[in-house]
Amino acid sequence: NAGVTQTPKFQVLKTGQSMTLQCAQDMNHEYMSWYRQDPGMGLRLIHYSVGAGITDQGEVPNGYNVSRSTTEDFPLRLLSAAPSQTSVYFCASRTPGNTEAFFGQGTRLTVV
């Protein structure tokens, strides 16, 4: 069972570079989300999606774009990386209702 797969696991970017963090799930979950986690803090919601073609902003969306062209994939794009975006990024998916979220293993991003 693959579950939620994130790539890459580690990435170092220079300030101003752009990149896409990949997230794929094979559980046919409608809901997908991106979070960032900074040291000593909980997860903060960046963007989320309730289905293909539908996305919405979370708590900290600035500097990030998302799209949801398929149920399986939910990529997160950093438009112009900044040191403040150094963090661990988690992707999650779940079904509608009062259900458990399943997380990918995270992407550890450093912006220098």
Add this chain to the structure above:
Amino acid sequence: RKEVEQDPGPFNVPEGATVAFNCTYSNSASQSFFWYRQDCRKEPKLLMSVYSSGNEDGRFTAQLNRASQYISLLIRDSKLSDSATYLCVVNLGAGKSTFGDGTTLTVKP
């Protein structure tokens, strides 16, 4: 004010101790509630759901008080393996979930 607030911790307890974590949420329209466990910055994993009627799973008991907008987690007979960060999570509906900052528990021999 944060939407979900947890005890800041850290909690350092001896093996066998009972420890309780608290969490409050601000949105009265919140629909469902969970406790997740996170080890060493790995991905969070579901520990248990939280219901108004209470929910018990072995040494773990979770409770929800909707009137007070309060969630609790009780761990009895703590084990070394319980050392982790415990995250309170609130589902607001429409795919949106909010996490607390987490409470770190260290169980010592």
